[in-house]
Amino acid sequence: MIAASGGAEVAGHHGELVQGIFEDDDAQLRRALVSLPCRHLKSKASFTKNDTGTVSVTPSFSEKARRAAELTLDAFARSGTGGKLVIDSNIPVGRGMGSSTADVLASILAVLDCLGIETSSDEIMQIAVRAETACDSTLFRQQAVLFAQRDGIVIESFLRPLPWIDLISIDTAPDATVDTLEFEPARYDWAEIETFRPLRGLLRLAIRKADLRLLGRVATASARINERFLPKPRLNNIETIAARFDAIGLQVAHSGTVVGLMFDPRDEKTPENIDRAVSELGLLDFQPTIFCH
Structure with missing residues (x-):
């Protein structure tokens, strides 16, 4: 019926x-x-x-x-x-x-x-x-x-789901909005297009092996490439905090304003690292949100 x-x-x-x-x-x-x-x-x-x-x-x-x-x-x-x-x-x-x-x-x-x-x-x-x-x-x-x-x-x-990731979400431009359809698609040069080839292979491997460190490196590389087209305010500062507190990488909304610091939920030090990273981000006047599984 x-x-x-x-x-x-x-x-x-x-x-x-x-x-x-x-x-x-x-x-x-x-x-x-x-x-x-x-x-x-x-x-x-x-x-x-x-x-x-x-x-x-x-x-x-x-x-x-x-x-x-x-x-x-x-x-x-x-x-x-x-x-x-x-x-x-x-x-x-x-x-x-x-x-x-x-x-x-x-x-x-x-x-x-x-x-x-x-x-x-x-x-x-x-x-x-x-x-x-x-x-x-x-x-x-x-x-x-x-x-x-x-x-x-x-x-x-890729035949398997993405592995679980803990995330600190940072809105780098809370007073701005991005209309995805109005945003002009990135004009990648040939060097960038060629870079996506090995990144695809590494992504495939990371998903197959549930290798979060490798997955984080792939995401970070993509974020850096796309920074040329939609820069995220103070991304370098955010990346420094990510390295200081053992994030596995960072990822971005490629046509948006958010940046995510990625952490391994299997690591017993992750809750402490997330708390410390959130405190550091607060000193930069960000208001991060934690998404944990």
Whole structure:
């Protein structure tokens, strides 16, 4: 039986571990990324269908989510089906933490739940890209993927999930916001594109072996490359603190304002190192948030 309403929940992320240009199976260069999921950040969507032929959304500014619901109905429902969409999210907007993608994906899944329809992740991501032009890889919770965010396709599946990471989140520009779609995509030079080749291999190895130190080095390298396109205020100071308190690396929102100091949750010294790093960051007038598993 088709339900009168449906719901879904999608996690946000804390920027990316890697973002750059990579080859697909046909040797075509594509922009792609690996998101760093953050289970503490969530978007919840509920959808109640009706026969109005239109979709209303609360809050009213969630236009991309509304568009995603409309596209899903166009693809899977009978003509004239509309509904009421409600979004409840704790993901900060304009920080590069996947707020719009989480809203969009939750909306698509809520409509599908309402309609009693199951479809492939590929089809879901294609709808998401149509709704917001670019999206991240947070739909793929069971395994890490290298995802072409503007094409809606998986370039490579790493077959395993990312290992658990403890994180200090720092908003380096709390008074600024970044519109991902208005932000001009990075224009990497050939040296940078060539650098992404070995980083991809190292990332694959780090995920396969759950090697957090290697994963941190890959993320740090990607952050440094992309610093040329969207500089993070006082990133050098943050990196110094990371080294002082044995962070495994740092990662950034490549089209946002947040920086994450990454720590190994298996290390018994991590809680103390996080506390000391937070104190040092406070002396720089940052207001860090701790995300631990």
